[in-house]
Amino acid sequence: MAPVVHRLESDFAGQVKFSYLDIDDPATERFKKALGYRVQPHIFLLDASGNILGQWVGGTDEAVIRDAIQTALGQ
Numbered sequence: 001m002a003p004v005v006h007r008l009e010s011d012f013a014g015q016v017k018f019s020y021l022d023i024d025d026p027a028t029e030r031f032k033k034a035l036g037y038r039v040q041p042h043i044f045l046l047d048a049s050g051n052i053l054g055q056w057v058g059g060t061d062e063a064v065i066r067d068a069i070q071t072a073l074g075q
Contacts, residue, residue, distance in 0.1 A: 001041040004062045008069065015073060045072060 009018040021028040023040055031037075035044055038057055045054040045068050054068040 001043070001059060004060075004065070005041075005043065008062065008065060011066075012069060012073075016069060045069060047072065 005018070009016075012018075021031055021037070023032070023037075035042075035052065035055075041056075041058065043056045043060065043065065044052055045065070047053055053072050054065075056065060
């Protein structure tokens with residue numbers, strides 16, 4: 001999924017902020033709990049207030065995530 005996410009990050013540069021949580025870093029534990037993180041990869045689409053607009057667990061088609069981002073941006 002890394003190549004897909006990095007491509008989306010490039011395509012939506014300046015419109016969407018991409019953040020990555022290190023699953024092995026104890027400092028990210030509270031974020032993982034708050035989001036309901038289950039397994040890697042687990043991708044979340046959040047609005048500016050931190051509300052979950054969408055989430056995908058495991059391998060996911062790039063077009064599905066791209067469509068969700070575009071919908072969130074009103075495109």
